[in-house]
Amino acid sequence: MPLTRKAYRAAILHSIADPTEVGIEASYEYFEDGLLVIDDGKISALGHASELLPTLPADIEINHYQDALITPGFIDTHIHLPQTGMVGSYGEQLLDWLNTYTFPCESQFGDKAHADEVADIFIKELLRNGTTTALVFGSVHPQSVNSFFEAAEKLDLRMIAGKVMMDRNAPDYLVDTAESSYVDSKALIERWHGKGRLHYAVTPRFAPTSTPEQLTLAGQLLTEYPDLYMQTHISENLKEIEWVKELFPERKGYLDVYDHYQLLGERSVFAHGVHLCDEECARLAETGSAISFCPTSNLFLGSGLFNLPMAEKHKLNVGLGTDVGGGTSFSLLQTLNEAYKVMQLQGARLSPFKSLYLATLGGARALRLEDKIGNLQPGSDADFLVLDYNATPLLSYRLKQSNNIAETLFVLMTLGDDRTVQQTYAAGALVHQR
Missing domain, CATH: 3.20.20.140 (Metal-dependent hydrolases)
Incomplete structure (x- = not known):
């Protein structure tokens, strides 16, 4: 095994399709206790921690985040x-x-x-x-x-x-x-x-x-x-x-x-x-x-x-x-906050999952790079984020009231900013740590 193999454990969420085209439920994958495995700057596995952990070598380095969400960059x-x-x-x-x-x-x-x-x-x-x-x-x-x-x-x-x-x-x-x-x-x-x-x-x-x-x-x-x-x-x-x-x-x-x-x-x-x-x-x-x-x-x-x-x-x-x-x-989180209001002013809705899509997979499709970035599918570049649920006192308190991932995602996009980004990874390398 290459020495660059690492795993990251947290709640994990990514878009797999445009919610407008396939419906909200079919547009994303969410793992409440997920595992992301990186090999040589690429994603090699994504899934439930309980299913993936037994397949990994005993000595692999696992970064485990509490109260955090991993998303694509x-x-x-x-x-x-x-x-x-x-x-x-x-x-x-x-x-x-x-x-x-x-x-x-x-x-x-x-x-x-x-x-x-x-x-x-x-x-x-x-x-x-x-x-x-x-x-x-x-x-x-x-x-x-x-x-x-x-x-x-x-x-x-x-x-x-x-x-x-x-x-x-x-x-x-x-x-x-x-x-x-x-x-x-x-x-x-x-x-x-x-x-x-x-x-x-x-x-x-x-x-x-x-x-x-x-x-x-x-x-x-x-x-x-x-x-x-x-x-x-x-x-x-x-x-x-x-x-x-x-x-x-x-x-x-x-x-x-x-x-x-x-x-x-x-x-x-x-x-x-x-x-x-x-x-x-x-x-x-x-x-x-x-x-x-x-x-x-x-x-x-x-x-x-x-x-x-x-x-x-x-x-x-x-x-x-x-x-x-x-x-x-x-901040694209702040930008999504404004995007929601732009839709509201026109009598239209912007769901948190459509927002996630616009900031990740939608952008990748616009750039014809969806085979490389914008999602966490195996084979993609390991460009991903760790978002901190406790980034600010208000965010921490508000998210404790959240009942599901849709609400959590919307609150991150409404109250979140650069402080919410705990770590940024590009091609598997840590390029920003708050």
Whole structure:
């Protein structure tokens, strides 16, 4: 047996399907006294402790947690590395907010020392909050992506990132050109894509900040490297949508701009989608594209309420995004707290098991990585969390009143935050301990 074999015993819960498609009861597996066995960074067994313990060698190391829940690592399908230093900036809606806060903050990332420092803080924040995989926007500077991937590689994290492509409608100090964005992206792809557990995402910021020439080259990169990701923003804010119509009068709508430049596909993730129509949802689903639902950001910037039931009707893949710095927390637990309220305001329900799905398996499906992350099935990467029922006095007291795992899960998502995450494991290695 390899020396890296370890076992973890606690209550264990993971999603195995979308509750909207199969019903709540068939959507998850829960082991009140469970055992997770890890071999060489992969999950080799999952089940009831009483059944698995007799099959293990006597000398195996078993970590036994009381009053804790093991879940898959969380997956953040939309977040901005260079906005870490401006999270919680006051008083603007999207377009003014970009000019007032975001662009000046992003201007510093050509400097390696600064990019390295923020990448370190950013990754520590992700892991402290239980996020083991994220789809990350860099800045326009290649250095932002190099610094991030260097830090992620040291910890063998499964991360996806890309350099922002932005050649118009931004300050002079922050634009590239269509050609330079193509050349820089290509060099980053050659260096990082597929190295360890790292993947590259072609990243036009959003339609208004890219010329047709740049969008054409973004589409060309996706053709040249068929397993790349593509990330951008769509239909976040009503003024933004009007602006897109003015800039691209020949296209029939915002999504059609991206469709025309061949940016839709199975690894394409569009952030927000607050104001999508039925036809656009159907087209996204048809092409296998995904939406990142970013509730804290949509509330904070006054953008609107994402219509999850409409996305579900079209069987559109949806993941969850914190969207830091428009979003106000790295915590996907806090993000789910806000997601529940966004649904409430529309007269819709968000069950705790659908929430778990969005933060784990749903995110993995949006990224086409459900065979590797997002659940605890044997063969998956050993990216998992230990959530502490006694993380705060109120949480501890409240959970003593809980009657079942559904209630416990909902309370964790309502009262929980970074303090709830006792340990974070990536590829079987402990990468955060509270």
